[in-house]
Amino acid sequence: MFYREAGQFKSTYPADMAIFPLREDRIGIAVIILAAYSLAFLGNAFLLQAVMIPFLVFSLAAIGLNILTGYAGLLSLGTGAFMGVGAYACYKLMTAFPDVNVIVWIFVSGFFSAAIGALFGLPSLRIKGFYLAVATLAAQFFLQWCFIRIPWLVNYNVSGALDAPLRTLFGIPVLGATATPQTRYLVVLTIVILLTWVASNLVHGRIGRAWIAIRDMDLAAELMGIRPLQTKLLAFAVSSYYCGVAGALLVFLWYGGAEYDVFNINQSFFILFMVIIGGLGSLIGSFFGAALIFILPIVLGIVLPAMLSPFGLSVGADVIEHLRFMIVGALIIFFLIVEPHGLARLWQIGKQKLLVWPFPY
Amino acid sequence: MDILYKVFIEPFVFMGEAPDLLLQTLWEGLVSGVLYALIALGFVLIFKASGVFNFAQGIMVVFSALILVGLYEKGVPAFLALILAIGAMLLLAVAVERVVLRPLVNQPDIILFMATFGLTYFLIGLGELIFGGNPKEMITGPLFLPQGTTELEMFGGLVRFQHLDIAAAVIASIMIGLLAVFFSKTRIGRALRAVADSHKAALSVGISLNQIWVIVWFAAGIVALVAGIMWGARSGVSFSLQIIALKALPVLILGGFTSIPGAIIGGLIIGVGEKLGEFYWGPLVGGGIETWLAYVIALLFLLYRPQGLFGEKIIERI
Numbered sequence: 001m002f003y004r005e006a007g008q009f010k011s012t013y014p015a016d017m018a019i020f021p022l023r024e025d026r027i028g029i030a031v032i033i034l035a036a037y038s039l040a041f042l043g044n045a046f047l048l049q050a051v052m053i054p055f056l057v058f059s060l061a062a063i064g065l066n067i068l069t070g071y072a073g074l075l076s077l078g079t080g081a082f083m084g085v086g087a088y089a090c091y092k093l094m095t096a097f098p099d100v101n102v103i104v105w106i107f108v109s110g111f112f113s114a115a116i117g118a119l120f121g122l123p124s125l126r127i128k129g130f131y132l133a134v135a136t137l138a139a140q141f142f143l144q145w146c147f148i149r150i151p152w153l154v155n156y157n158v159s160g161a162l163d164a165p166l167r168t169l170f171g172i173p174v175l176g177a178t179a180t181p182q183t184r185y186l187v188v189l190t191i192v193i194l195l196t197w198v199a200s201n202l203v204h205g206r207i208g209r210a211w212i213a214i215r216d217m218d219l220a221a222e223l224m225g226i227r228p229l230q231t232k233l234l235a236f237a238v239s240s241y242y243c244g245v246a247g248a249l250l251v252f253l254w255y256g257g258a259e260y261d262v263f264n265i266n267q268s269f270f271i272l273f274m275v276i277i278g279g280l281g282s283l284i285g286s287f288f289g290a291a292l293i294f295i296l297p298i299v300l301g302i303v304l305p306a307m308l309s310p311f312g313l314s315v316g317a318d319v320i321e322h323l324r325f326m327i328v329g330a331l332i333i334f335f336l337i338v339e340p341h342g343l344a345r346l347w348q349i350g351k352q353k354l355l356v357w358p359f360p361y
Numbered sequence: 362m363d364i365l366y367k368v369f370i371e372p373f374v375f376m377g378e379a380p381d382l383l384l385q386t387l388w389e390g391l392v393s394g395v396l397y398a399l400i401a402l403g404f405v406l407i408f409k410a411s412g413v414f415n416f417a418q419g420i421m422v423v424f425s426a427l428i429l430v431g432l433y434e435k436g437v438p439a440f441l442a443l444i445l446a447i448g449a450m451l452l453l454a455v456a457v458e459r460v461v462l463r464p465l466v467n468q469p470d471i472i473l474f475m476a477t478f479g480l481t482y483f484l485i486g487l488g489e490l491i492f493g494g495n496p497k498e499m500i501t502g503p504l505f506l507p508q509g510t511t512e513l514e515m516f517g518g519l520v521r522f523q524h525l526d527i528a529a530a531v532i533a534s535i536m537i538g539l540l541a542v543f544f545s546k547t548r549i550g551r552a553l554r555a556v557a558d559s560h561k562a563a564l565s566v567g568i569s570l571n572q573i574w575v576i577v578w579f580a581a582g583i584v585a586l587v588a589g590i591m592w593g594a595r596s597g598v599s600f601s602l603q604i605i606a607l608k609a610l611p612v613l614i615l616g617g618f619t620s621i622p623g624a625i626i627g628g629l630i631i632g633v634g635e636k637l638g639e640f641y642w643g644p645l646v647g648g649g650i651e652t653w654l655a656y657v658i659a660l661l662f663l664l665y666r667p668q669g670l671f672g673e674k675i676i677e678r679i
């Protein structure tokens with residue numbers, strides 16, 4: 001009823017191949033972006049700082065991993081470390097060249113991460129699947145060790161931690177203790193939207209088709225003239241670029257400062273959860289996955305005590321924490337059983353149902 | 362030149378000068394190798410029979426050991442606790458098969474892998490809920506695990522052998538022997554091997570896949586319990602063991618995902634390589650290389666022999 005293809009005629013090939021061919025979709029995305037921006041002025045500091053900023057940062061990292069795992073079919077468990085490379089590179093650049101705008105450095109730091117990612121992507125030319133996952137674990141542990149052992153990375157400061165120095169954009173502080181959650185949210189949101197737009201163009205274009213071809217059948221792809229070496233390394237580089245930028249955002253715009261421990265193996269797993277629950281090979285799925293995996297525990301932390309208290313069960317914070325683990329675990333299994341293709345597939349089904357409503361097909 | 366000397370000459374000179382230290386390091390490496398091998402064995406069992414890359418093996422080690430210690434602390438006699446822990450692993454195997462594997466049959470590998478992640482989270486939550494998050498002491502005395510050390514004088518120095526380590530090596534060997542006999546001589550073992558070769562062919566000759574899955578998960582659970590007891594006796598039972606279990610992954614790479622002897626030899630190579638690397642080359646770069654050396658060894662190895670030492674040659678080369 002509200003969602004109809006009827007009457008929308010396409011007269012050019014580009015219009016037919018557009019990412020949002022339906023007018024309703026275009027309006028919808030505009031409304032979502034507008035809502036996201038207006039949230040900066042409507043939402044309170046807690047919502048922005050504790051929910052929206054991390055959600056966006058994790059979405060960006062999930063998009064990065066989704067490019068690698070979902071589109072190019074290369075399983076990686078080194079996401080956390082690649083995020084770390086971005087964060088440390090950003091810190092070094094920021095402190096070495098304080099006069100250059102910090103936003104520039106956030107984007108540039110991704111390139112360092114991309115280079116490291118491509119380096120550790122080299123084994124992907126010979127191995128795949130879980131073997132590759134173990135190879136990327138080498139990256140994870142080796143890079144994490146580097147973060148601890150190379151004091152040069154943190155400018156020899158005693159605490160060994162990264163901290164966000166005061167940096168401004170148009171005279172407004174975006175980094176450091178004085179930056180408000182509102183400004184930081186707007187910066188993160190803009191970067192995420194920009195990079196998502198780039199990613200969307202990448203995966204729908206020639207490069208994305210090459211990745212998908214390699215994922216679906218590498219031999220056939222090679223016969224068609226796609227070079228596995230370049231394609232796979234490019235996937236690693238682009239994926240690590242996204243993760244690197246996400247890592248820089250995570251440390252400087254969300255935490256405001258962090259230690260090497262933020263980029264541990266659990267972070268890698270966390271992002272992988274998001275990608276798989278959200279839907280492999282789907283950009284919107286990355287957002288859904290990040291929302292579910294990150295926001296669900298927060299919601300559970302609030303809802304669970306309220307649910308248990310009417311039964312006279314006053315439980316401690318630790319029990320809530322354990323229950324949260326159990327519920328998240330059970331829900332992961334539940335979602336996989338109900339829809340192995342992730343939340344993105346549910347979204348697709350929902351859209352299809354809306355299109356044909358009120359008829360079943 | 363100096364750095365080359367430090368990397369390629371000095372460690373070996375040092376090894377030659379102090380053979381007792383070398384022997385001690387080798388022994389330490391072998392013992393941790395046995396423990397890695399035990400965890401890798403659990404992975405291999407499940408991977409062979411169901412093609413599931415079981416990430417939850419690490420937490421199964423912790424969980425089974427926690428049940429044993431937890432029951433003992435509640436006043437249950439040690440051996441009864443052991444039997445109950447084995448029973449709990451059987452229960453877990455049945456539950457996993459019913460709730461996780463059966464609805465997800467025929468899904469892509471990565472989905473099943475992901476499901477074992479979910480299982481890991483669930484077991485972490487459950488374990489902490491029941492037993493609390495604090496590290497526990499593994500019971501050794503009531504299970505007749507020997508304590509103490511023997512110091513042998515050789516090569517002009519003292520070499521220490523912990524009795525517990527010797528016991529661990531012996532028990533692991535017995536375990537592996539039993540598994541080998543089970544796989545080659547019994548009816549169920551033959552069925553397991555048939556399933557490993559081809560699910561469809563096994564089904565068509567009347568082997569129940571569901572039953573086989575319960576059996577392999579149970580077997581992996583028992584292996585996990587043994588690994589949990591041994592490792593717990595060395596360093597206490599805590600949830601951090603679960604991350605150490607990730608060390609089993611390079612072992613698998615080295616030995617091949619489907620080979621039981623591979624898991625053992627891979628475990629020993631990784632264990633020894635790691636300890637030697639840490640002791641002789643670690644100080645050059647500031648130490649702590651134990652955390653990643655195993656993975657780098659596996660990574661280098663992969664480039665030359667992608668199917669592992671004993672693995673079946675099914676890896677596609679591109």
